[in-house]
Amino acid sequence: MFKLSRLAVGAALCATLSAHATTIGLMAPLSGPQALVGQDQVDGFMLALEQLGGKLGGQATTVLKEDDQLKPEIGQQAVRKFIDKDKVDVIVGLSFSNVLMGSLPRLAESGVVAIATNAGPSPIAGASCKANVFSVAWQNDGAAEAMGKLAQDKGVKRVYLMAPNYQAGKDMVTGFKRFFKGTVVDEVYTQVNQPDYSAELAQLQQAKPDAVFAFYPGGMGVNFVKQMNQAGLLPKLPLYSVFTVDGTTLPSLRDAAAGTISGAMWDAALDTPENRKFVAAFEAKYKRTPSEYAATGFDAANLLDAALRKTGGDAGKLAAAVKTAGGEFKSVRGPFRFNNNNLPVQNYYAFEAVKQGANVTIKHVATPLKDHSDAYHAQCALR
Numbered sequence: 001m002f003k004l005s006r007l008a009v010g011a012a013l014c015a016t017l018s019a020h021a022t023t024i025g026l027m028a029p030l031s032g033p034q035a036l037v038g039q040d041q042v043d044g045f046m047l048a049l050e051q052l053g054g055k056l057g058g059q060a061t062t063v064l065k066e067d068d069q070l071k072p073e074i075g076q077q078a079v080r081k082f083i084d085k086d087k088v089d090v091i092v093g094l095s096f097s098n099v100l101m102g103s104l105p106r107l108a109e110s111g112v113v114a115i116a117t118n119a120g121p122s123p124i125a126g127a128s129c130k131a132n133v134f135s136v137a138w139q140n141d142g143a144a145e146a147m148g149k150l151a152q153d154k155g156v157k158r159v160y161l162m163a164p165n166y167q168a169g170k171d172m173v174t175g176f177k178r179f180f181k182g183t184v185v186d187e188v189y190t191q192v193n194q195p196d197y198s199a200e201l202a203q204l205q206q207a208k209p210d211a212v213f214a215f216y217p218g219g220m221g222v223n224f225v226k227q228m229n230q231a232g233l234l235p236k237l238p239l240y241s242v243f244t245v246d247g248t249t250l251p252s253l254r255d256a257a258a259g260t261i262s263g264a265m266w267d268a269a270l271d272t273p274e275n276r277k278f279v280a281a282f283e284a285k286y287k288r289t290p291s292e293y294a295a296t297g298f299d300a301a302n303l304l305d306a307a308l309r310k311t312g313g314d315a316g317k318l319a320a321a322v323k324t325a326g327g328e329f330k331s332v333r334g335p336f337r338f339n340n341n342n343l344p345v346q347n348y349y350a351f352e353a354v355k356q357g358a359n360v361t362i363k364h365v366a367t368p369l370k371d372h373s374d375a376y377h378a379q380c381a382l383r
Contacts, residue, residue: 021060022308025082027075028093028118030067033193033219036248037293038067041093041117043286044297048305051281056301057308064088068095070193072102079103083110089315090115092300097121097140097168098192107133113318115303117296121167122174125343126379132319134326134342136303137296139374140168141175143242143263146348146368147213148179150261151240153368158183159240160209162200164220165189172215172242178375185209195223201231209237217243222252225260235259245353247291250360257353258360265344266295266333267351269362275332299331335371341380345373 026045028038042065055061064086066078075095082088083106091107094100094116101121107114108130120139124130151159161176161184163169173187185207188200204212212233216224221244228234239260247268250257268279268289278298282290290298306325311317326338331346339345350366 021062022056022090023086023088024056024061024063024304025066025078025086025088025091026063026093027066027068027078027082027091027095029070029095029099030065031069034070034096034217037118037218037291038093038095040248040291040293041297044282044290044294044299045092045117045301046297047282047285047294048298048301050285052301052305056305057311059308059313068099070096070099072099075099076103076106079106083112088112090304090318092304093117093297094119096166097171098166100124101167104128104130104133113322115300115322117300118293119168120343120374122171122376123167125341125374126376127381129341129380129382131342131382134322134338135344136300136326137292137344138265138346139343139376140171141178141374142344142346142348142369142372143265144172144175144213144215145179145372145375146263146350147240147242147261148176149368150263150350150366151176151211151213152180152182156180156182156211156238158185158210160185160204160207160212161187161214162204162212162224163189163215164192164194166192169215173213175375176213176240180213193220195219197224197227198231201227201233204237205231205233211238211240214239214241214244216241218248221245221249225249225253226256229256243292247289248293250353250362251288253353254360255355258355260353261365262351262353262362263348263368264292264351265346265348266292267349267362267364269351269364270333270349271364272332272334274330275334278332295332299329299333299336302329302331305329339373339377340382341374341377342382343374343377345371348372 068075120135307321310321
């Protein structure tokens with residue numbers, strides 16, 4: 001059974017309380033250059049919980065938050081605390097791919113249901129998939145695959161690839177190349193949280209590609225796009241990107257983002273009934289436009305609400321309930337379900353940053369991949 005909150009213990013002993021209480025461990029980078037990514041996940045989750053009356057599945061819910069600082073060793077400490085000390089029922093967030101992968105052994109050993117809201121590294125999509133580990137976000141390659149297909153469809157011949165040197169960066173580049181059949185001029189990996197790209201941009205100029213594909217989330221994306229613009233490379237050199245120009249970075253990038261093309265499974269510009277309601281509620285509460293990280297946090301809470309309604313408080317049934325609920329709850333991104341590997345089957349869209357008067361807005365321009373399954377799910381033994 002899910003454990004009862006302290007306030008409920010006395011009532012339970014008196015047999016006057018029939019409802020259970022749920023404790024969620026929510027881990028994200030809440031400090032440093034990627035804090036805006038982590039905060040949006042937290043805010044999206046907490047907005048959904050508020051809309052649900054502070055309950056998931058009708059159960060009173062407590063959320064414990066930890067800052068992993070985008071450091072795998074800190075993330076491992078937080079996960080151990082959640083599992084061993086806090087005895088949480090579910091862990092949500094789980095940060096970036098390097099942090100998630102560092103915590104995977106303990107998560108698998110514990111059996112605690114874990115729902116990633118910002119990572120889907122290729123190992124957990126394939127041979128290292130786990131029955132209790134889900135991603136409500138994406139398999140890392142997916143948005144990049146959409147950009148590779150879009151570039152291919154547009155007849156681009158020569159592309160220069162750039163990403164930070166960690167699991168997600170490598171996954172993004174791999175995904176782009178899976179669908180792009182032209183020439184890769186160069187494949188450059190930079191340090192995680194690197195602030196200055198002047199040397200790499202000089203090399204890019206010398207290479208003279210037809211287009212650039214880049215993956216630089218959060219603060220890295222702000223620095224990269226601004227420096228690319230300052231170097232005079234935009235708009236004469238088309239930029240296809242993922243997690244680089246989005247709701248977290250656009251307020252800082254403003255005009256520098258104009259003309260860039262981004263691949264994502266969601267954007268505030270997506271026109272679905274659920275998304276219109278979500279965006280309006282988020283903007284009303286937080287006074288800013290949500291990013292895809294807020295959307296995945298919001299979806300994670302609603303997914304858990306649907307799953308917990310199925311379990312009757314039985315923790316042993318939660319993983320199966322989450323998997324089933326994935327095809328039933330209404331995601332803000334449109335069609336969604338879990339594949340056999342517990343990662344999403346979903347659409348991947350293309351969005352363009354467009355200058356309109358004094359503002360830059362995001363416009364949905366294409367859906368390169370529909371109802372898309374990742375390339376690794378056949379390697380997963382789960383069914």
